[in-house]
Amino acid sequence: MVAIKKIKIDGEEIHIFNSAIYIFESSSGCTLELDMIVSEIAVKKYNKVENVIIEIELEDGRIINSIMHVKILSGGLPQLNLFCELDDLHEYEDFARVNENDSWFPSIEDSITLEEIRKVEMPMEDCSIKLKLPIDQVEWLKSQKKSTLSELFQEFVRDYWNKGS
Helix, strand or coil: CCCEEEEEEEECCCCCEEEEEEEEECCCCCEEEEEEEEHHHHHHHHCCEEEEEEEEECCCCCEEEEEEEEECCCCCCCCEEEEEEEECCCCHHCCCEECCCCCCCCCCCCCCCHHHHHHCCCCCCCCCCCCCCCCHHHHHHCCCCCCHHHHHHHHHHHHHHHHHC
C-alpha cells in the first residue's frame, strides 16, 4: 500500500492523523481517492469548498499534483475525502484498488480518538450564556473585553473540571 508523507491543500500544509490513497473502480471509470482524518477546524474550512489544488508527497518521494473535488464524510471522526478522475492508470499501479461492488474500504479511523485530534488542534466555538446576577457583577462583566471574558471562563471551566475529577 502506498503511504503518504505530506499533503498540501491550496499551497497550505494540512495536519493529517491518518490517511489512505487508493484507486476507486466503478462502471463509469476510475478515480483517485484520498481519505484523511483531519481536525474539526480543517473540516469546517473545506466544508463549503468544491475543488482544491492538492499536492501529495508520498513516502517513496513521488509527488502528485492535482485538482480534486472535496467531499466531507460524516460519521465518526472528522474526515475529508478528495477525489479526481483518472485517465492513465500506469502511474498508479502500486496503489490499492477498491471496486464499487467490494464491501472492503480502507479503514482510517482505527486507533485515533477525537480527544487526540483536539490535543493538536482545538476548535473554538461561540457560546452565549444567560445568567441572573447581582447588578454590580453584570456591570463589571459588561465593562470587560470579550477576550478577557473568554480567558476568565476557560480558566473557570478548566478549574471546575479539575475540582470535579
